[in-house]
Amino acid sequence: MTKKRTARRRSGKDPARDKHFARIFSEFRGEEGDLIPILQKTQERFGFIPREAVRRIARFLKISENQIYGVASFYSQFRFTAPGRNSIKVCLGTACHVRGGQILCDAVERELDLKPGGTTEDRRYDLERVACLGCCALAPVVQVNADIHSRMTVIRLKETLDKYE
């Protein structure tokens, strides 16, 4: 990224981004109740909530940036750092827990040298623990991107993850 572009991003005047935000905001009337849906759309678009987005949302909804961070950090869905190319979610719901979900989570952490909430250095994977994916009868499950891998074992885990570039 060139210096000029960085500067432009910092000032929040990147024309390409203007378009994205205009599109996101066009669906809303600018009421306080729109905050969470706007954050969800923002994350859908960028994969996370960039600082710039918070500034722009604050201006659009006429509320403080503080308030936005307060709400966004309350909900586990929102992240403030860029995700990896592949998102790994290890289910630690009850059914998965009693069938060894934690052992799987430990295995991912060890295999990829990654902590929950983090992203690998090459941005290939990020890891999250989730409370329940609702596939309890197939426990334990690991979700990578949109694919749910059921009845997972430590052994199968490595080959499964290798499939995602």
Added chain:
Amino acid sequence: MSDFEKKRKQAQKRWDSLQASKVPVIYIGTASCGTAAGAMEVLQSVDETLKKNRLKAKIVQVGCIGPCYLEPLMDVAVPGQPRISYANMNQHKAKRVIESYLVKGDPFLQFAVGHFGDEGWQSGNGIPRFFDLPMLKPQVRMVLRNCGIIDPEEIDHYIATQGYEGIMNALKKGPEAVIAEIKDAGLRGRGGAGFPAYKKWEICRAAPGETKYMICNADEGDPGAFMNRSLIEGDPHAVLEGLLIAAYAIGASHGYIYIRAEYPLAIARLKKAISQMREYGFLGENIQNSAFDFDITIKEGAGAFVCGEETALIGSIEGKRGMPKSRPPFPAVSGLYGMPTIINNVETLGTLPNILRNGASWFKQYGTQGNHGTKTFSLVGKIRRSGLIEVPLGMTLRKIIFDIGGGSNKPFKAVQTGGPSGGCLSEEFLDTPIDYESLAAAGSIMGSGGLIVMDEDTGVVDVARYFLDFTQKESCGKCSPCRVGSRHMVEILERITKGEGQPDDLPKLETLGETVRRGSLCGLGQTAPNPVLTTLRYFRPEYLLHVKEKHCPATVCNELIEYRVIPDKCTGCQRCVNVCPTGAITGPRAEPHNLDPSKCIKCRACYEICRFDAIAGDAIIIRSRRRTADEQAE
């Protein structure tokens, strides 16, 4: 003829033509759980097989019929024969069934589990009726009646199975009569607390205010519970019809469905169903010429368990942090944006059309006095037949776990009812009827309906720590007993599972638990200590073993166990050597291997590979570190 009559005739015609289809119909369960088990691969394989053989057939994607252990399920109905259900399909099996049945005319019953024909259907070669399977026979399917049967994306299928008759009856009766009917039926909220549904409605209806809101709570956050998701995915119109009935009864003009963002398929199905409703005149202004105006907005939750609580949920819709408020005022008087608001659970709403269609006395034939009707449960954990079930209230836990669920492979130990806020009940409670009062008397709750079965390999101390750790992380932080107290409880439990428990830890846990229960504002805090308090009550010896003898009988607490190679069983195949990430296992081929406990990180890889290997098999065991006197002498 009214508009609805016309639509119904049309729908009936479409449904009948599917039932008496001239070409074979293939039904595939593609709800989230089926998809996770591989239903999409099955679907693709069926599609390819049909094309390859130039066969004409209809493929219908249906919701979840309940027995998740049989997923992916595929039903085939050829003209003139009943629908036959094939279980545990994969692409190869599906191809074989289709080729055999549709090309050669042999139904390939090796993979079949049941049929949907009459009892007298003989050519089934001994396969039972699907609904006579041991898992399904004791069930009463009222709320789930359409799940897995109809195409959830077709409003006509729903209407042809008596859908929207409930709201039509309601519109004829008038709002007061609807409330009276629900009062007579004795319907209690299915979200967990079991508060009589009509009471809230009456208060809200009587509350002053021009704008009122009706909210459907689909924020199913309990880990281990998926009843609401399955219902919405399998029969979205049932929930939406219920929402319409409730809104009409209380006089609401706008409705919200607050649903977890983790349920993308359910959200998509709802959106589709809502647009169909609008097309059929069930949403918008002057619904079915009744001067009743109503519209629905879907709000996606953003991942906060506490938002299942009414006041927190309202806060979240308003775009704030989802933190509970003190009551009164109750939402029925002052809720969303300060207006009278009713929040009902998905299942409560799914029950309503049944009551309005068939009447209160029909509804009351199920269940027991004071606990009428049915309840859906997700039966999971260490159980043979896991899945989604619906039973009349008052059925015993024994019947649910052993007759429907088939028990666990290893001896039964406990069952957790009510999710993380519920209690862990031991064997002596198996004959407890499942109703709101009996479960409360045992120290647990009905909750939204997760039933997690545990066998002797499940450690109750570990499970109690797990549940509390979950609720502690989800605590919104408003009340200090919940925020700080539950944190301390988790720390004590962690200490115990690490073998560092102190003798006074157990009484400390009980005192703290009581404080958290009494000093918290909302249901989350009030029920958070339940798993710990019930396990302390019913499984105290197991806690004492952890504290006094540093022994975990279920061999789950990592610090208290060790992995060992049994030299007599080990064939020296070296497979465990290859998978060990730390090089803890060594040894030449064909000789018993050596496991160095100081290097072992207990990752389970060797145990798994050994256990599933036909040649070696079970040569690596996990056992408690506690030595018996004999072993110590050795």
